[in-house]
Amino acid sequence: MSFTGFLKRQKPAWYGAVLLIAVALFTLLAIVFISNDEWLKVIILNLSSAIFSTLAATSLFFAARYTGRFSRRFAYPWLILAFAQLIFALGDIFWYLLEVSLLQDPFPSISDVFYLSYYPIFLIGIILLPSIRFSRIDWLKTFLDMTIVMLSAFMVLWSFLLGPLISTGTENTILTQFLTVAYPSGDLVLFWAILVILYRQSGTQPQTPLRLLIYATIIMIITDCIFAYQTLSDTYISGRLIDLGWILASIFTCSAGIVQSLKAHQTSVQIDQNPVEEWPRSSPISRLTYFSYAWVIAAYLLLILNQNYPLPVNFTILVWGVGLLIFMVILRQLLTLNENRLLNKKLQAALEKDRQKTEELSRINGSLQLEIDERRRAEGQLAYDALHDSLTGLPNRVLFIDRLRHAIDYTQRYEQYQFSVLFLDIDHFKVINDSLGHIVGDQLLIAFAKRLRTCLRLSDTVARMGGDEFVILLEDTKNEEDVISAAERIEDHMKLAFILDGRQVYVSASIGIVLFADDYEHPEDIIRDADIAMYRAKTLGKARYEVFNSTLRDVAIARLELENDLRFALDKNEFRLNYQPIISLDSNEILGFEALIRWYHEKRGLISPMDFIPIAEETGLILKIGEWVLREGCCQAREWQNTYKRNPPLTISINISGSQLVQQGFVELVEKILAETGLEGNSLSLEITERICLNSSEEMKSVFKRLHDVGVQFHIDDFGIGYSSLSYLQNFPIDTLKIDKTFVSKIGANSGNSEIVRSIIALAHDLGMSAIAEGVETETQLSQLRTFGCNYGQGYLLSYPIDKQGVDSILQTSFEQAN
Incomplete structure (x- = not known):
C-alpha cells in the first residue's frame, strides 16, 4: 500500500497533518528553548522558515495537480495559491541569504518585495476558489x-x-x-x-483544506502584528520565538495542500447553474x-x-x-x-x-373526479401490464432493459457507481412442466419469483424474461464478493422444496453473472453475455453459477459459427466414417466394426465428435446426421459382406441418440435402409446409453421391440457409468453390454476395479448377453479380460479407428490368410 493510499484511509484525513505539525513544532521549540547559541537559533529558524515555505509551495502545487485530474477549473485557485506561497518562500530564502550568509540586515531588503507580493496573490487565489451561487440580494447582504x-x-x-x-x-x-x-x-x-x-465557501470544495488555510492565515496575521509591534518598540530580534509563527503558518499551509491532494477526488464538478433563492x-x-x-x-x-x-x-x-x-x-x-x-x-x-x-x-x-380516478386506474393498470409479467408480477423484459439502460447512463456520470447482472434459468423446468402439467409449472414460476425476491435487496431489480428465465440487476455492487454471495444465496434458497399442488418439488438454478457491467453501452449486450455465462453453467452440470469473461463470448461465437457450418456439412459431403474393429477375444477374429463419424471441415480440418455431436443434438441436426450415418454404415457393411464372405457375416455397430429413437417413423426408416442396402437386421447393432433406457416411455419400448423383431441388435454403450438401476436390462431386448474404458483402463492397477469388470461380464452372461470391453490398450488388460471370459474387445491395442481403405486392407489380408 502506498503512503498516499494509507493516508486516504485515515478518518478524519487531517490526522496526518496534525501529526506533521506536532512533530515539526516540537523539534523547533526544542531548538529555541534548549540551545544557548543565539546565532544557531537564527540559522536554524531562518533555514526552517525557508524549508517549510518551500514545502508548503510544493504541497500546494501537488494539490493543484491532483485537483486538476477531477476539475481543471478547481485546480487554478490552488495553482495561484501555490504561486503565492512560492513567492513567500523566495522571500524567506533571500532573508536567509542576507542575514546568515551575507551577514546583512534583511529589513528592509529585496525579501520585502516577495513578502508584500504574497498578500494580493494569495487573496486572488482565495477569491477564485469555488463558491456558492448567490442571488442579488444575498450578494448585497454578504x-x-x-x-x-x-x-x-x-x-x-x-x-x-x-x-x-x-x-x-x-x-x-x-x-x-x-x-x-x-x-x-x-x-x-x-x-x-x-x-x-x-x-x-462551497460544498463542492473539501472543507478541511480551507480550515487549515484559515488557521495558517490567522497565525500569519498574528505574527505580522507582533512583528510590527516589536518593530515599533524596537524589540524585535531575529531567531526568537516569534519566528515560529511564520514557520507554523507554513506548516499549516503545507498541511492544507496535503489534505487537498488526498481529498481531491471529493471535489465536485457539478455546479448548479441556477441562482440560489x-x-x-x-x-x-x-x-x-x-x-x-x-x-x-x-x-x-x-x-x-x-x-x-x-x-x-x-x-x-x-x-x-x-x-x-x-x-x-x-x-x-x-x-x-x-x-x-x-x-x-x-x-x-x-x-x-x-x-x-x-x-x-x-x-x-366535483363531477369529473370519479371519471378521472377510473381513467387513472385504467391507465395505471395498462402501464403496469405493459411493463410487468402477467404471471409473476415481476418487471418484464421491456422494463428491465429500461432500468439497465438507466444504470449504464448512471455509471457514465458517476465513476464510482457499479452494477452487475445475473441471468437465471430453472434447471429441468421442462420436465416438471411436461410431467406435472402447465398449471403446476405456472405455480412453480410464481413461487420461484416470490422466493427470488426474498434473496435480494429492495434496490435490486428482478425480472422475468420469458419461460423459465429470470434476470437480476444488482445495484451499486462494491466488490465481486457481494455479487458471488448473492448468487450463492439464490442457489441455496432455490434448492429448498417448493410445495406445489400438495406435493414437494425440488429444482435448482443455473446462473450466469456479468460483473461490474459499467463498461457496456447497450443493455442487450449485457443480457447476451449473462445468458452466455448461464449456458456455460448449464454445460458444466447445472445448479451452479458462472462468471462471464470474454473467452466465453469467443466460445459462444465459435459455437454459433460451428453450428452454422454444421447445417451445411452434409450438403458439402464433409462427413466421413471411420471404423474400429470389434475383435473376438477367443478367436482373435473380427466380429464387425463400430462406425465412428468424423467431420473434415474445409477450413478447420478435422473436428472432434465431442465438439459437434452435442450441438447436433441440441439443434435437431442429429436426425439428418444420424440417418446419414445409419445409411452409410449399413451400405458399407453390406459391401464388405459381399466382398469378404464369411460365417457369421460382418456386423456394423452404430451409435443412436435418444432423439432419433423417439422421432416419428424411426422404425420404418431403419427397415427402409436395411431393405435398400440389402443388409440383414441381425448384422446391424444399435448402440444406446443407459439414460435412454431409464427415460423411455411405452412408445420407446415398442420401438425397441419392433426393431428387435426384425433382427436388430441393441448394445448398452458405456455400461456402468450411468445409473445404478438395472431393472431396464430385463425390460428391454438388450443383446450386449459394452464395458466403459474407465473400468477397463484400471484393470491390474486396482483389484477392486478388476472385480467390477468381472462382475459386469458375469452379469451379462447370466442375462444371456455378450460383453464388449472398450478401450483395451495393454496386454495386461487383454489377458485379464480373456481370463474373465469377456467375449469381445475394442481398443488401440487391437486396432485404431481406420477409414474404409484401411478396413479393406485388413479384411483382404484376413481373407487371403483364411483361404
Missing part, C-alpha cells in the same frame, strides 16, 4: 457583512498598530516607514481572504449571521477605551467610523426586512391565488 467586519478590523488595527507606527516612525527612512505600515495593511488583505472563505440553515450566511455584529461591538469598545486611554485615531473620526458601521448595519437590516416583507407578500399572494384556484377547481372537478 458585501455589507464583509464591509462591516473589514471596517471594524481596520479601526481596531489603526488604533493599536497602524496609527502608532505612522506617528512614531517619522525618524525612519521613507522605505522603512512604508514597509512598517505595509505589513499590517497586508494583514488586512489576509483578513479579507479569511472573510471570503467564510462567506463564500433559498439558503439552508447550514449555509455560510446563516452560520455567520452574528459575526459582523461582534465586530461592531469591538468598534464600540474602541469609543469607550478612547475615553480613558487616548488612541492615535482622532475621536471624531472614530465616531464617524462607528456611525458608518451603524448605518451599514441598519441598511443590512432594512434589506433583510424588505426581503422578508416581499417574501411574505409573495407568499400571501400565492396563498390567495392557490385558495381561489382550489375553490374553483373543487367546483369544476
Whole structure:
C-alpha cells in the first residue's frame, strides 16, 4: 500500500497533518528553548522558515495537480495559491541569504518585495476558489457583512498598530516607514481572504483544506502584528520565538495542500447553474449571521477605551467610523426586512391565488373526479401490464432493459457507481412442466419469483424474461464478493422444496453473472453475455453459477459459427466414417466394426465428435446426421459382406441418440435402409446409453421391440457409468453390454476395479448377453479380460479407428490368410 493510499484511509484525513505539525513544532521549540547559541537559533529558524515555505509551495502545487485530474477549473485557485506561497518562500530564502550568509540586515531588503507580493496573490487565489451561487440580494447582504467586519478590523488595527507606527516612525527612512505600515495593511488583505472563505465557501470544495488555510492565515496575521509591534518598540530580534509563527503558518499551509491532494477526488464538478433563492440553515450566511455584529461591538469598545486611554485615531473620526458601521448595519437590516416583507407578500399572494384556484377547481372537478380516478386506474393498470409479467408480477423484459439502460447512463456520470447482472434459468423446468402439467409449472414460476425476491435487496431489480428465465440487476455492487454471495444465496434458497399442488418439488438454478457491467453501452449486450455465462453453467452440470469473461463470448461465437457450418456439412459431403474393429477375444477374429463419424471441415480440418455431436443434438441436426450415418454404415457393411464372405457375416455397430429413437417413423426408416442396402437386421447393432433406457416411455419400448423383431441388435454403450438401476436390462431386448474404458483402463492397477469388470461380464452372461470391453490398450488388460471370459474387445491395442481403405486392407489380408 502506498503512503498516499494509507493516508486516504485515515478518518478524519487531517490526522496526518496534525501529526506533521506536532512533530515539526516540537523539534523547533526544542531548538529555541534548549540551545544557548543565539546565532544557531537564527540559522536554524531562518533555514526552517525557508524549508517549510518551500514545502508548503510544493504541497500546494501537488494539490493543484491532483485537483486538476477531477476539475481543471478547481485546480487554478490552488495553482495561484501555490504561486503565492512560492513567492513567500523566495522571500524567506533571500532573508536567509542576507542575514546568515551575507551577514546583512534583511529589513528592509529585496525579501520585502516577495513578502508584500504574497498578500494580493494569495487573496486572488482565495477569491477564485469555488463558491456558492448567490442571488442579488444575498450578494448585497454578504458585501455589507464583509464591509462591516473589514471596517471594524481596520479601526481596531489603526488604533493599536497602524496609527502608532505612522506617528512614531517619522525618524525612519521613507522605505522603512512604508514597509512598517505595509505589513499590517497586508494583514488586512489576509483578513479579507479569511472573510471570503467564510462567506463564500462551497460544498463542492473539501472543507478541511480551507480550515487549515484559515488557521495558517490567522497565525500569519498574528505574527505580522507582533512583528510590527516589536518593530515599533524596537524589540524585535531575529531567531526568537516569534519566528515560529511564520514557520507554523507554513506548516499549516503545507498541511492544507496535503489534505487537498488526498481529498481531491471529493471535489465536485457539478455546479448548479441556477441562482440560489433559498439558503439552508447550514449555509455560510446563516452560520455567520452574528459575526459582523461582534465586530461592531469591538468598534464600540474602541469609543469607550478612547475615553480613558487616548488612541492615535482622532475621536471624531472614530465616531464617524462607528456611525458608518451603524448605518451599514441598519441598511443590512432594512434589506433583510424588505426581503422578508416581499417574501411574505409573495407568499400571501400565492396563498390567495392557490385558495381561489382550489375553490374553483373543487367546483369544476366535483363531477369529473370519479371519471378521472377510473381513467387513472385504467391507465395505471395498462402501464403496469405493459411493463410487468402477467404471471409473476415481476418487471418484464421491456422494463428491465429500461432500468439497465438507466444504470449504464448512471455509471457514465458517476465513476464510482457499479452494477452487475445475473441471468437465471430453472434447471429441468421442462420436465416438471411436461410431467406435472402447465398449471403446476405456472405455480412453480410464481413461487420461484416470490422466493427470488426474498434473496435480494429492495434496490435490486428482478425480472422475468420469458419461460423459465429470470434476470437480476444488482445495484451499486462494491466488490465481486457481494455479487458471488448473492448468487450463492439464490442457489441455496432455490434448492429448498417448493410445495406445489400438495406435493414437494425440488429444482435448482443455473446462473450466469456479468460483473461490474459499467463498461457496456447497450443493455442487450449485457443480457447476451449473462445468458452466455448461464449456458456455460448449464454445460458444466447445472445448479451452479458462472462468471462471464470474454473467452466465453469467443466460445459462444465459435459455437454459433460451428453450428452454422454444421447445417451445411452434409450438403458439402464433409462427413466421413471411420471404423474400429470389434475383435473376438477367443478367436482373435473380427466380429464387425463400430462406425465412428468424423467431420473434415474445409477450413478447420478435422473436428472432434465431442465438439459437434452435442450441438447436433441440441439443434435437431442429429436426425439428418444420424440417418446419414445409419445409411452409410449399413451400405458399407453390406459391401464388405459381399466382398469378404464369411460365417457369421460382418456386423456394423452404430451409435443412436435418444432423439432419433423417439422421432416419428424411426422404425420404418431403419427397415427402409436395411431393405435398400440389402443388409440383414441381425448384422446391424444399435448402440444406446443407459439414460435412454431409464427415460423411455411405452412408445420407446415398442420401438425397441419392433426393431428387435426384425433382427436388430441393441448394445448398452458405456455400461456402468450411468445409473445404478438395472431393472431396464430385463425390460428391454438388450443383446450386449459394452464395458466403459474407465473400468477397463484400471484393470491390474486396482483389484477392486478388476472385480467390477468381472462382475459386469458375469452379469451379462447370466442375462444371456455378450460383453464388449472398450478401450483395451495393454496386454495386461487383454489377458485379464480373456481370463474373465469377456467375449469381445475394442481398443488401440487391437486396432485404431481406420477409414474404409484401411478396413479393406485388413479384411483382404484376413481373407487371403483364411483361404
